[in-house]
Amino acid sequence: MDGAVEALAERARAGELGRLGIMGGTFDPVHGGHLVCAEQAREALGLDAVLFIPTGRPAFKLDRPVTDGELRLAMLRAAVAGNDAFAVSALEVERPGVTYAADTLRALRAALPDEVELVFITGADAALTLPRWRESGALADLAAFGVAARPGYELDAAALADLSARGFDIRPFAATALDISSSDIRRRVSEERTIRYLVPEPVRVMIEEQYLYREELDHGRLA
Numbered sequence: 001m002d003g004a005v006e007a008l009a010e011r012a013r014a015g016e017l018g019r020l021g022i023m024g025g026t027f028d029p030v031h032g033g034h035l036v037c038a039e040q041a042r043e044a045l046g047l048d049a050v051l052f053i054p055t056g057r058p059a060f061k062l063d064r065p066v067t068d069g070e071l072r073l074a075m076l077r078a079a080v081a082g083n084d085a086f087a088v089s090a091l092e093v094e095r096p097g098v099t100y101a102a103d104t105l106r107a108l109r110a111a112l113p114d115e116v117e118l119v120f121i122t123g124a125d126a127a128l129t130l131p132r133w134r135e136s137g138a139l140a141d142l143a144a145f146g147v148a149a150r151p152g153y154e155l156d157a158a159a160l161a162d163l164s165a166r167g168f169d170i171r172p173f174a175a176t177a178l179d180i181s182s183s184d185i186r187r188r189v190s191e192e193r194t195i196r197y198l199v200p201e202p203v204r205v206m207i208e209e210q211y212l213y214r215e216e217l218d219h220g221r222l223a
């Protein structure tokens, strides 16, 4: 099992971890919207820690290239350094094949003491697609879902009722609306425009030094 998950299991055994947030995403690259969403989920949902898990091959993005997992991991690690409540897991990057959240949640359930409650954090855009995720029925039993509003996407009463009727334990929370997306950051870099302050400074420096996102298909990206 991954070192970050082992460390969390240790904290749980010491009675220091009751509720764990899981922030899944492609993180190509991680940006301020992800970090604010995770931090405000931690506060609003009473999470003792948040584990960021970058995907291997994201199920809904098979039609586009994704930057090498090690580079996305390195950017995430740099982004969360210094926040004791945040950790990063290589679980999905190291798992071969397409990434499915149900596999990840089962692995976490097996690695952590039964008492630890799992809350998968998503923006409203991702939450609205939950019925189409693989093993959607099983997923509803594996974790609760903390859902943040995201500019352009809303989890309205009808959507909430539909997800609840499907057995999902949905926990909406208010997050500061930040209209930042990884696609916009990639586009800005390719157009030689500024991304300063949209991503943490060490991430901006890594993007610059590794020549990421300069073109649609650069050397760091998988076809």
Ligand SMILES: Nc1ncnc2c1ncn2[C@@H]1O[C@H](COP(=O)(O)OP(=O)(O)OP(=O)(O)O)[C@@H](O)[C@H]1O
Residues within 6 Å of the ligand: 024, 025, 026, 027, 028, 032, 033, 034, 037, 121, 122, 123, 124, 125, 126, 127, 148, 149, 150, 151, 175, 178, 179, 180, 181, 182, 183, 184
């Ligand atoms: N600005 C934001 N505010 C709140 N949640 C966000 C924001 N950006 C992303 N998220 C959430 O973070 C998770 C991971 O998102 P992802 O890594 O796909 O980023 P993205 O910016 O949507 O990427 P892309 O633009 O490449 O599709 C998803 O649950 C998504 O809803």
Ligand SMILES: O=C(O)c1ccc[n+]([C@@H]2O[C@H](COP(=O)([O-])O)[C@@H](O)[C@H]2O)c1
Residues within 6 Å of the ligand: 023, 024, 025, 026, 027, 055, 058, 059, 060, 061, 099, 100, 101, 102, 126, 129, 132, 133, 134
């Ligand atoms: O398991 C699935 O079928 C599934 C389908 C779409 C998205 N997800 C998960 O949702 C999270 C956000 O995905 P994305 O594509 O917006 O980066 C990430 O952890 C994905 O693994 C999972």
